[in-house]
Amino acid sequence: MRQAGRYLPEYRALRQKHTLLELCHTPDLAAAITLQPIRRFAVDAAILFADILLPFEPLGLGLSFAAGEGPQIARPLRDAAAVRALPALDPEESLGDVLAAARLVAAELPPHVPLIGFAGAPFTLASYAIEGGPSKSFVRTKSLMHQTPDTWHLLLDRFADLTGRYLAAQARAGARALQLFDSWAGYLSPAEYRDYVLPHSRKALALAAAAGGGGGVPVIHFGTGTGPFLEDFAAAGGDVVGVDWRVPLDAAWRRLRNGQAIQGNLDPAALLAPREVLRRQVREVLDLAGGRPGHVFNLGHGIVPETPPDAVAFVVELVHGG
Amino acid sequence: MRQAGRYLPEYRALRQKHTLLELCHTPDLAAAITLQPIRRFAVDAAILFADILLPFEPLGLGLSFAAGEGPQIARPLRDAAAVRALPALDPEESLGDVLAAARLVAAELPPHVPLIGFAGAPFTLASYAIEGGPSKSFVRTKSLMHQTPDTWHLLLDRFADLTGRYLAAQARAGARALQLFDSWAGYLSPAEYRDYVLPHSRKALALAAAAGGGGGVPVIHFGTGTGPFLEDFAAAGGDVVGVDWRVPLDAAWRRLRNGQAIQGNLDPAALLAPREVLRRQVREVLDLAGGRPGHVFNLGHGIVPETPPDAVAFVVELVHGG
Numbered sequence: 001m002r003q004a005g006r007y008l009p010e011y012r013a014l015r016q017k018h019t020l021l022e023l024c025h026t027p028d029l030a031a032a033i034t035l036q037p038i039r040r041f042a043v044d045a046a047i048l049f050a051d052i053l054l055p056f057e058p059l060g061l062g063l064s065f066a067a068g069e070g071p072q073i074a075r076p077l078r079d080a081a082a083v084r085a086l087p088a089l090d091p092e093e094s095l096g097d098v099l100a101a102a103r104l105v106a107a108e109l110p111p112h113v114p115l116i117g118f119a120g121a122p123f124t125l126a127s128y129a130i131e132g133g134p135s136k137s138f139v140r141t142k143s144l145m146h147q148t149p150d151t152w153h154l155l156l157d158r159f160a161d162l163t164g165r166y167l168a169a170q171a172r173a174g175a176r177a178l179q180l181f182d183s184w185a186g187y188l189s190p191a192e193y194r195d196y197v198l199p200h201s202r203k204a205l206a207l208a209a210a211a212g213g214g215g216g217v218p219v220i221h222f223g224t225g226t227g228p229f230l231e232d233f234a235a236a237g238g239d240v241v242g243v244d245w246r247v248p249l250d251a252a253w254r255r256l257r258n259g260q261a262i263q264g265n266l267d268p269a270a271l272l273a274p275r276e277v278l279r280r281q282v283r284e285v286l287d288l289a290g291g292r293p294g295h296v297f298n299l300g301h302g303i304v305p306e307t308p309p310d311a312v313a314f315v316v317e318l319v320h321g322g
Numbered sequence: 323m324r325q326a327g328r329y330l331p332e333y334r335a336l337r338q339k340h341t342l343l344e345l346c347h348t349p350d351l352a353a354a355i356t357l358q359p360i361r362r363f364a365v366d367a368a369i370l371f372a373d374i375l376l377p378f379e380p381l382g383l384g385l386s387f388a389a390g391e392g393p394q395i396a397r398p399l400r401d402a403a404a405v406r407a408l409p410a411l412d413p414e415e416s417l418g419d420v421l422a423a424a425r426l427v428a429a430e431l432p433p434h435v436p437l438i439g440f441a442g443a444p445f446t447l448a449s450y451a452i453e454g455g456p457s458k459s460f461v462r463t464k465s466l467m468h469q470t471p472d473t474w475h476l477l478l479d480r481f482a483d484l485t486g487r488y489l490a491a492q493a494r495a496g497a498r499a500l501q502l503f504d505s506w507a508g509y510l511s512p513a514e515y516r517d518y519v520l521p522h523s524r525k526a527l528a529l530a531a532a533a534g535g536g537g538g539v540p541v542i543h544f545g546t547g548t549g550p551f552l553e554d555f556a557a558a559g560g561d562v563v564g565v566d567w568r569v570p571l572d573a574a575w576r577r578l579r580n581g582q583a584i585q586g587n588l589d590p591a592a593l594l595a596p597r598e599v600l601r602r603q604v605r606e607v608l609d610l611a612g613g614r615p616g617h618v619f620n621l622g623h624g625i626v627p628e629t630p631p632d633a634v635a636f637v638v639e640l641v642h643g644g
Contacts, residue, residue, distance in 0.1 A: 137591065139590075139591050142594070143591065143594045143595065146591075147595060189568060189589055246511060269460065269468075270468070273464070274468065277469075304459050306461055
């Protein structure tokens with residue numbers, strides 16, 4: 001569950017004084033925002049306050065957030081020359097503010113509440129970098145994929161390397177779980193995922209997993225709309241596979257590789273429903289998970305700004321109450 | 323395939339002189355636009371130029387299209403009173419311009435090229451009417467669904483009735499196939515589709531099918547992202563079930579009820595790929611359909627404006643060539 005965010009009045013108060021990027025670049029503030037939901041709710045983990053597109057700044061792509069418009073990328077990547085010109089980055093230096101925030105949070109959290117670090121998956125990063133912002137059709141992305149596959153694979157390999165090492169750096173900074181977000185993977189056909197994306201996600205996940213030194217830091221592989229190719233999505237890696245609310249949890253779980261845990265999958269819209277409907281939907285997620293170990297209860301996608309905070313408290317209590 | 327549209331220079335020329343709504347309300351122009359792709363390509367059918375939200379105008383919701391922003395609804399429906407206040411419409415009168423355009427096209431088309439009429443499905447119409455425009459999270463829609471299910475079912479029943487009778491009227495005006503568009507169904511969970519949407523789509527499809535007087539006018543039931551609940555989607559009805567590019571056609575077909583045909587499912591983005599990639603993807607769709615009768619070749623979703631017209635000609639030739 002993305003716990004920090006626009007649904008909390010204490011976050012909105014901070015946001016009135018600072019831009020999103022200012023908050024991300026001020027470790028004290030990013031740490032304070034990360035801790036906001038921990039102070040309010042009895043949640044089991046904290047998720048770092050950051051944005052998956054932050055690596056675009058040191059890459060020189062020109063990142064900004066226009067009010068209500070989502071991210072804008074001033075210098076999108078659209079040819080081989082632009083991809084080859086990308087600088088090689090050391091996340092410890094170029095994403096130092098995020099790592100500093102992680103260190104502050106890790107020092108602050110009670111021992112039973114782990115910090116989850118996260119980063120964007122190669123495909124999702126590439127789609128923003130190529131489109132220049134949010135997209136509904138991903139036409140530029142798919143054009144580059146099909147027209148210049150060499151450039152495509154070069155770009156995704158660069159992102160896989162950067163994002164994998166960035167996750168590993170977050171683990172060194174104190175994150176005790178890591179999450180790779182492939183938010184837009186569901187716009188791919190099963191064949192496109194397998195041929196153009198899977199190998200790069202696998203690389204990123206392997207680099208992240210290596211940070212744990214053999215089991216210390218579990219990695220969550222999250223995507224939405226991955227139902228049509230969940231087996232391949234899971235095969236890319238992750239100790240835990242995140243699924244959105246579209247696939248019933250029992251059906252999803254049957255399709256996972258042996259040993260992979262599952263995360264999900266309450267519809268974020270359920271938090272706006274009346275209590276009895278919310279209770280039924282939470283109960284359904286828990287029932288479909290079957291009480292098996294290896295289920296991480298979570299929303300199926302990001303929390304929406306209109307969410308009443310007491311609905312979140314209600315869900316946390318319900319899940320803990322069993 | 324949505325054949326008319328922004329990818330054709332002859333359409334863009336007309337669009338510079340008229341708003342989208344002006345074109346829809348001028349039967350001569352709407353008919354001319356419908357015929358544009360027929361004059362250019364050897365396609366097997368024509369699809370009427372219109373917009374699924376046109377019924378919002380006589381319903382008094384205040385429809386407009388802001389440049390680059392999609393549809394805007396001035397008076398969204400958000401409570402029982404607003405739903406109950408909706409006027410009962412006779413499509414013959416209140417959507418007369420569309421029907422007049424259909425009559426002009428039907429008179430103009432060569433006999434071997436049928437006209438396809440279309441309308442929005444109850445859920446997709448409701449989501450626009452409730453949200454007031456395009457949405458990414460459908461939070462207002464799902465809130466109304468869960469908080470006031472009576473109002474929800476009343477609204478969807480009204481839309482089912484209107485859209486079903488509107489489709490039937492298009493058949494009487496000369497359409498020889500009808501298509502119900504549930505563009506956003508994929509944002510629902512399987513349980514939500516079954517409980518809150520399926521009965522209303524079934525009603526709309528039954529009203530449309532009744533127009534054929536027992537088999538004359540086939541009905542296509544189209545949705546995107548319906549993979550997780552394709553059986554229920556198909557059970558709602560339709561002689562043909564449309565699937566997007568996310569589900570391989572052979573897998574989709576195995577899940578259909580006996581006797582239903584299938585429509586799909588080339589990724590619209592493939593039309594921007596190099597010829598050999600496009601050829602391979604078309605070939606794959608045809609191979610997965612297995613040459614069985616009852617396959618309607620089409621894109622998996624709307625054509626994108628950046629599509630080069632000669633790529634469309636290439637696909638038509640390829641499909642006809644076998």
